Amino acid sequence: MQYEVRTLSAVNAITIVTIDAIDEQDARRQAESRALQPISVRPIVLKTASVSLRQRRFSLLLFSQEMLALIKAGLSLFEAIEALREKESASEVCDILDRLLAALREGRRFSVALAEQGGYFPPLYVGLMQAAEGTSDLPLSLARFVEYQKRIDGIRGKIVSASIYPIILMTVGGAVTVFLVCYVVPRFALVYQDTGRDLPWLSQMMIMWGQLAAKHASEFATVVVASAALSAIWVRRLLRKGGVVHLASRLPMVGHQIHLYELSRLYTTLGMLLEGGIPATNALMTACATVSAATRDRLLAAEQQIRSGRPLSLAFEVNGLTTTISLRMLRVGEQSGQLGAMLTQAAEFYDGDISRFIERFTRTFEPILMAAIGLIVGFIVVLLYMPIFDLAGSLQ
Known part of the structure; x- marks a missing residue:
């Protein structure tokens, strides 16, 4: 089950991460293992089937492949996401990219921006990007x-x-x-x-x-x-x-x-x-x-x-x-x-x-x-x- 955990990072920044866990105690333990201090934990309940349908329309593999090609071509992380946003036509994917760009403009790390959209970016992906940073x-x-x-x-x-x-x-x-x-x-x-x-x-x-x-x-x-x-x-x-x-x-x-x-x-x-x-x-x-x-x-x-x-x-x-x-x-x-x-x-x-x-x-x-x-x-x-x-x- 997925839990939304409001945490305090090592730099005293409040972030919200989504964690797949067995129960609330397991979610807190996973947050602490990421060097995050959990403040509150609540289960995530999908209210409509359209939410899961929209999640399935976002291809994480395709996003990663395109990001890899653009970064190898010499673009920065922000420029690569911006380029993907300009060519995208699906509204749900545009919303995801817009939130990523807004988080990067505010100075947040890429892994933190991904964790805030845990429904689309699993903990495995977030952890890998955090290691890359x-x-x-x-x-x-x-x-x-x-x-x-x-x-x-x-x-x-x-x-x-x-x-x-x-x-x-x-x-x-x-x-x-x-x-x-x-x-x-x-x-x-x-x-x-x-x-x-x-x-x-x-x-x-x-x-x-x-x-x-x-x-x-x-x-x-x-x-x-x-x-x-x-x-x-x-x-x-x-x-x-x-x-x-x-x-x-x-x-x-x-x-x-x-x-x-x-x-x-x-x-x-x-x-x-x-x-x-x-x-x-x-x-x-x-x-x-x-x-x-x-x-x-x-x-x-x-x-x-x-x-x-x-x-x-x-x-x-x-x-x-x-x-x-x-x-x-x-x-x-x-x-x-x-x-x-x-x-x-x-x-x-x-x-x-x-x-x-x-x-x-x-x-x-x-x-x-x-x-x-x-x-x-x-x-x-x-x-x-x-x-x-x-x-x-x-x-x-």
């Missing part, structure tokens, strides 16, 4: 975020692409099955009634269900639409609460890959933040907003152990945030002082494993699904034609 290397931080977002979007895109074709197959197969049962079967029933022959039991049952569906077509359609709507609402709630991930994690093979995806996202985030110069404990608190609730609990436990003096690799191992390979890589990173780079390499290893699993799963699941749909449709057709086969056999 300390190193005076904004282009490098922007490039790291662009690469990070492309990797996250790449894995997500592969998962979505792999699920599109099975969904289309199931939709078409379901539509064909409904058409056969509700339209074709009742017309075959009229033909068989005139023959006066006894039908096989399975054919009788199918015809009975077909006639019932045709007789109550409006009620049947209402039930189907209502069931689809309720299922969509249920799935949407599960997605918001992380229930889909929790259920999928219990499936054989799939659960292991979901765990790897969580670790990949965590390692990518931590690697980017550590390479950007952010302290490990602050990076861990920022990374909490990018993982599921179950992983967040383990990450918070690991963060407490790291604060007490344990090495990051040991804290991650105790809390189930490593695999055999990544544990060795983390230990090497700690010994060489390149923990951020080693986390990034571990995430790349996981991404490759996930991509190979998605490819294998798609190649295996799609033919199985097509065969299942073919069997269902073929079974209905065979039951329809069984009486005809019997009649042809008796005539011979």
Whole structure:
């Protein structure tokens, strides 16, 4: 949940930051980890759906890519944002850029201006820009975020692409099955009634269900639409609460890959933040907003152990945030002082494993699904034609 925290900075400036936290106490702890003294904390409640819709229209990746190109071309930060404002036509994006320009004119730091619009700029992005201000290397931080977002979007895109074709197959197969049962079967029933022959039991049952569906077509359609709507609402709630991930994690093979995806996202985030110069404990608190609730609990436990003096690799191992390979890589990173780079390499290893699993799963699941749909449709057709086969056999 997001909280709006009014804080007092080290230079005694009052700022408002938006923090993704479990509760108010967690929000205060995250603010203190950023060297900010919390004054008040209140939860953020979106009053209308149009707010979230407007947030989705603002592409943080596109904004970062354009900013990186303009700054590399020699423009200052203010000039780059001003150039983006001049070419922008969407009103909601113009409002965001106008607020950024106004904050910079007042002398506030870029990270502070971003934090004031936490609904559009997540804590991860704000923390990275704050680290860039300390190193005076904004282009490098922007490039790291662009690469990070492309990797996250790449894995997500592969998962979505792999699920599109099975969904289309199931939709078409379901539509064909409904058409056969509700339209074709009742017309075959009229033909068989005139023959006066006894039908096989399975054919009788199918015809009975077909006639019932045709007789109550409006009620049947209402039930189907209502069931689809309720299922969509249920799935949407599960997605918001992380229930889909929790259920999928219990499936054989799939659960292991979901765990790897969580670790990949965590390692990518931590690697980017550590390479950007952010302290490990602050990076861990920022990374909490990018993982599921179950992983967040383990990450918070690991963060407490790291604060007490344990090495990051040991804290991650105790809390189930490593695999055999990544544990060795983390230990090497700690010994060489390149923990951020080693986390990034571990995430790349996981991404490759996930991509190979998605490819294998798609190649295996799609033919199985097509065969299942073919069997269902073929079974209905065979039951329809069984009486005809019997009649042809008796005539011979």
